[in-house]
Amino acid sequence: MTNTTQHDTILVTGATGNVGRQVTIQLAEAGLPVRAMTRRPESASMPEGVEVVRGDLADVAGLDAVLTGAAAVFLMWPFHDADLASEIIGAIARHARRVVLLSSGAVHDHLTPEQHENAVGRSHAVVERLVEASASEWTILRPSTFAANTLWWAPQIRAGDVVRGAFGAVPMVPVHEKDMAEVAVRALTEDGHHGEKYPLTGPQVLTQAEQVSVIGQALGRPVRWLELSREQERERLLSDASFPSSFVDVLLDGYAGMLDRPRPVVTATVEKLTGHPARTLLDWATDHASDFR
Ligand SMILES: NC(=O)c1ccc[n+]([C@@H]2O[C@H](COP(=O)([O-])OP(=O)(O)OC[C@H]3O[C@@H](n4cnc5c(N)ncnc54)[C@H](OP(=O)(O)O)[C@@H]3O)[C@@H](O)[C@H]2O)c1
Incomplete structure (x- = not known):
């Protein structure tokens, strides 16, 4: 209602x-x-x-x-x-x-x-x-981290089987935009959500390197992570015209901080509010496979 x-x-x-x-x-x-x-x-x-x-x-x-x-x-x-x-x-x-x-x-x-x-x-x-x-x-x-952030790797994945980046060991809980939107729609249209702060995550903790291999799974071919130093990644992002240069250091500082913090936690909020389990990164990558082909 x-x-x-x-x-x-x-x-x-x-x-x-x-x-x-x-x-x-x-x-x-x-x-x-x-x-x-x-x-x-x-x-x-x-x-x-x-x-x-x-x-x-x-x-x-x-x-x-x-x-x-x-x-x-x-x-x-x-x-x-x-x-x-x-x-x-x-x-x-x-x-x-x-x-x-x-x-x-x-x-x-x-x-x-x-x-x-x-x-x-x-x-x-x-x-x-x-x-x-x-x-x-x-x-x-x-x-938590959007599954859609992996679209930043799409040019590299379209061009080959390696994703170069820094902080490959950073663990994240990628969340599908459809799940965030479903929760938002409930909060916009139903009573009972006033004053709530909902922590939204996907269902699995995955490092960046693991996320790359999940995308490969959705595409039916192996894709692997190749670790760059922070400085190499900074230069790579700054030379990428499609990436906002003002966000490069914010992002890399964020990843560095995530390495030092406790492992992120999976929350049950999406399932509680939508009635179905949160979508996996494999679900997300399957939905978005054409972006990587
Ligand atoms: N990425 C993550 O991992 C992550 C994690 C947690 C929270 N967040 C937060 O989620 C938000 C990003 O959401 P998203 O990924 O859905 O957005 P997005 O795909 O980055 O889209 C950017 C949107 O912002 C609009 N926009 C840009 N400048 C605007 C302005 N001056 N006035 C009005 N609209 C403007 C653009 O609309 P038009 O160009 O059509 O006007 C576009 O629809 C940010 O607040 C971010 O901090 C992100």
């Missing part, structure tokens, strides 16, 4: 991204009124029935128009800082009753935002606090 009526519009930000696109598709499939926000509506290619609107979270003055009539918002934070957080979240809270925030497993309740070593964790921690303070109803999703 949902408490989102047929007349309530759900605004999805980051609607062309990994998770937002799935949220949009799943809401549309459920027949709910969904408004997808993008900076480039002309290339968004959204499912039929979705209202596509031009919007940019950095253009705070333009947000009122995008938010008019929205009862719930899926908020994806696209920035590596929280400079605009107060204005953006204030605008959202003036319109929408309910906010579901895609945050990060890098946020820890026992730390203040400033105490988070990683820039991503720091900005998400600030955004979380503002959402908690401003929205009438809120739910925070704290996913």
Whole structure:
């Protein structure tokens, strides 16, 4: 039973991204009124029935128009800082009753935002606090590493059978965007999720090197990891025009920190909320095999 009526519009930000696109598709499939926000509506290619609107979270003055009539918002934070957080979240809270925030497993309740070593964790921690303070109803999703990050290896896998990278021994719990989206849709459309912070993971802890071989399994051919030093990987990423250069050190610092921390833990949240086990990386790689061919 949902408490989102047929007349309530759900605004999805980051609607062309990994998770937002799935949220949009799943809401549309459920027949709910969904408004997808993008900076480039002309290339968004959204499912039929979705209202596509031009919007940019950095253009705070333009947000009122995008938010008019929205009862719930899926908020994806696209920035590596929280400079605009107060204005953006204030605008959202003036319109929408309910906010579901895609945050990060890098946020820890026992730390203040400033105490988070990683820039991503720091900005998400600030955004979380503002959402908690401003929205009438809120739910925070704290996913672990996205399975979709392995798409960064797609050019190397398409070109051969070796993935070069640093920190191959870092253990992660890759989570499928479909599972994150299913949880988000429940939180957007059902009662009972207000005030919850959901840690979302996949079902298996896998090192980066192991993830590469799982992708090979989905493709039906062996693919292996080849370890680079941090400096070699830094240079490789900086020379990759498709990778945002401002994110290179943030990412490598994040991996270095993960090597020092305790092994990540698998959570049961996806299964509890969706009623099915979290999808494996093999499921994800099978869904995305064409991206690697
Ligand atoms: N990757 C991970 O392992 C991981 C783990 C935990 C948490 N997270 C968090 O998850 C989020 C990323 O989610 P994702 O992978 O689904 O996103 P994504 O695929 O990286 O997509 C980026 C989206 O951001 C939108 N965007 C960029 N700048 C924008 C702006 N100024 N205003 C409005 N929209 C803007 C883009 O939309 P248009 O170009 O269409 O406008 C696009 O839809 C980040 O907050 C990240 O910190 C990621």
